[in-house]
Amino acid sequence: MRTEDDLRAALTELESQAPDALAMLAAVRARTSARQVINRRRRTWSLAAAAAVSVAVACAAAILSGAFGRVMHNSPPANTGDAAAVLRQLADKAAMQPVPAVGPVLYTNDARWGQPTGKQHNGLLDLPDELDMEQQWVSAAARYLTETSPSEKHLHGSVPSSYTKFDPANNPEWNWHNPATLPADPLALRRHLLSEPGAKSGGKSGAKAGGTRLTIILSPLTRDQTVLMNALQFMSSEPLRPAVRASMLRLLADIVQRSPHDFAVLGTVIDRAGHRDIAIAGESNEIWAVSALAPSQTWVRAHTTATQLVVYFFDPVTGGLRAGEYATCSGHVSTFAMASARCAPNSYEQFGVIKAVRSLPKKASTARTYTLTPYVFPPWQPVIP
Amino acid sequence: MTFEEYTSWRLPAVLRFAAVLTGDRALAEDVVQEVLIRAHRHWARIGRLDQPDPYIRRMVVNEFISARRRSWRLVPSGYGPEVDNRVTPDHAGGHADRAELFTELGKLPARQRTVLVLRYYEGLSDIEIAEVLGCQPGTVRAYMARALAALRIELKPGHQKSTALAKEDS
Numbered sequence: 001m002r003t004e005d006d007l008r009a010a011l012t013e014l015e016s017q018a019p020d021a022l023a024m025l026a027a028v029r030a031r032t033s034a035r036q037v038i039n040r041r042r043r044t045w046s047l048a049a050a051a052a053v054s055v056a057v058a059c060a061a062a063i064l065s066g067a068f069g070r071v072m073h074n075s076p077p078a079n080t081g082d083a084a085a086v087l088r089q090l091a092d093k094a095a096m097q098p099v100p101a102v103g104p105v106l107y108t109n110d111a112r113w114g115q116p117t118g119k120q121h122n123g124l125l126d127l128p129d130e131l132d133m134e135q136q137w138v139s140a141a142a143r144y145l146t147e148t149s150p151s152e153k154h155l156h157g158s159v160p161s162s163y164t165k166f167d168p169a170n171n172p173e174w175n176w177h178n179p180a181t182l183p184a185d186p187l188a189l190r191r192h193l194l195s196e197p198g199a200k201s202g203g204k205s206g207a208k209a210g211g212t213r214l215t216i217i218l219s220p221l222t223r224d225q226t227v228l229m230n231a232l233q234f235m236s237s238e239p240l241r242p243a244v245r246a247s248m249l250r251l252l253a254d255i256v257q258r259s260p261h262d263f264a265v266l267g268t269v270i271d272r273a274g275h276r277d278i279a280i281a282g283e284s285n286e287i288w289a290v291s292a293l294a295p296s297q298t299w300v301r302a303h304t305t306a307t308q309l310v311v312y313f314f315d316p317v318t319g320g321l322r323a324g325e326y327a328t329c330s331g332h333v334s335t336f337a338m339a340s341a342r343c344a345p346n347s348y349e350q351f352g353v354i355k356a357v358r359s360l361p362k363k364a365s366t367a368r369t370y371t372l373t374p375y376v377f378p379p380w381q382p383v384i385p
Numbered sequence: 386m387t388f389e390e391y392t393s394w395r396l397p398a399v400l401r402f403a404a405v406l407t408g409d410r411a412l413a414e415d416v417v418q419e420v421l422i423r424a425h426r427h428w429a430r431i432g433r434l435d436q437p438d439p440y441i442r443r444m445v446v447n448e449f450i451s452a453r454r455r456s457w458r459l460v461p462s463g464y465g466p467e468v469d470n471r472v473t474p475d476h477a478g479g480h481a482d483r484a485e486l487f488t489e490l491g492k493l494p495a496r497q498r499t500v501l502v503l504r505y506y507e508g509l510s511d512i513e514i515a516e517v518l519g520c521q522p523g524t525v526r527a528y529m530a531r532a533l534a535a536l537r538i539e540l541k542p543g544h545q546k547s548t549a550l551a552k553e554d555s
Contacts, residue, residue, distance in 0.1 A: 010486045011506040018404040019414040021396045028421045288467040
């Protein structure tokens with residue numbers, strides 16, 4: 001007979017089979033979409049690409065005919081105009097919309113698809129997919145979240161519902177988010193978007209692990225990048241007054257105009273919920289270098305940057321933001337037209353319901369969601385050398 | 386705590402736990418990678434937890450169990466080694482029975498193996514293990530009894546607990 005100590009010793013011995021942490025981080029990094037970095041607000045938009053708009057548009061067409069064509073499965077790019085002009089047209093549409101109710105509680109309900117993994121399991125290719133649905137209620141006094149994965153609920157579990165109370169009198173985050181007090185004046189709105197409480201503009205974090213120091217470096221955001229990301233965040237999660245939404249779109253147009261090489265209009269597309277939208281793509285050059293401090297005390301960059309392409313889908317009638325798609329690409333926009341350039345879509349998010357409600361629910365909601373079209377993942381194309 | 390801070394701080398411990406749980410370096414890689422991708426996506430919520438560790442541990446366990454369940458979904462890709470990559474460590478220390486124990490551990494059903502790892506590696510109680518697995522403590526005890534019987538482990542009173550993730554805290 002064996003003893004419990006034998007078992008304990010055997011299990012502890014298996015620790016030696018632990019995978020390498022640096023390689024794991026690099027692998028996770030390669031599979032993680034830009035939107036997922038720190039609450040979707042740490043995306044760094046490249047402002048230095050040297051490509052011309054025509055190259056970007058050509059590249060967008062190439063993407064649409066390739067892997068992306070399976071995702072945005074309808075309509076080749078019909079509008080090849082400049083993105084700033086399109087955003088201003090959307091702003092004009094937004095300004096004419098009726099004023100939504102902006103109540104004491106904000107409610108959002110959206111759905112997200114995960115990405116294909118492309119993993120090999122003993123010579124077999126795993127083809128998982130994942131659909132998450134999230135409901136969120138936020139008020140000055142509390143935040144309530146539920147998240148479910150209907151497709152694989154019993155396999156992977158769900159993020160449990162969480163209920164977080166705040167001090168209503170001292171909640172700078174709510175004060176900043178409250179759409180009822182968002183300024184409509186573009187300059188004031190820009191200042192507001194730049195003043196998010198507790199926002200971090202970059203930096204690095206690290207810890208010693210087995211003689212190697214792991215450090216993940218987050219590149220700082222420029223002011224334009226901060227405005228861009230925060231505006232898109234507002235539009236994806238909060239009911240906005242028409243004048244505020246219009247100002248946000250005009251702020252985005254100004255940013256695009258300042259760096260036109262990084263954005264392209266993809267034209268009219270059909271999103272995953274079946275809406276006819278206008279798609280605008282932007283290059284996001286997210287710096288997420290992982291460095292290792294070897295025993296020699298020499299810093300080594302273990303993983304470099306990857307280009308992220310972000311596509312936003314706008315309602316052409318109201319200017320509302322309906323969806324976002326994210327892809328990892330093998331080069332910058334300027335290289336997309338080349339045969340060697342590849343993009344692999346890795347996630348998609350449909351912003352389904354954004355409205356104000358009277359109160360937070362007291363327990364888990366069974367409220368339903370919307371119907372989405374079946375999702376067929378395109379073949380995985382490794383894009384990170 | 387940000388995702389980056391968490392991974393910098395806890396990833397080595399999570400990887401060790403996954404290695405012990407799976408007994409297979411490649412499977413441990415897959416499990417942790419899946420968990421981190423999923424955790425990253427949900428970090429806005431997970432990061433607000435006082436203790437993300439138990440939640441991540443539960444994700445690792447669920448992923449390990451589901452990885453075995455969904456093996457039927459694998460599609461042949463036409464290449465790659467069709468070998469069992471299960472690890473059998475070298476036992477230079479003279480533990481003659483160790484290799485056989487590893488083999489028998491590898492043959493245990495996923496839940497039974499998980500119960501053993503959570504008890505003898507993580508040092509969790511029956512109730513804590515039940516929370517991780519989403520079952521009753523009595524079920525945990527049943528899994529434990531079957532697993533120990535299969536491995537021919539003799540129980541002794543007042544067994545000593547060990548911890549792994551907790552070691553990182555010290």
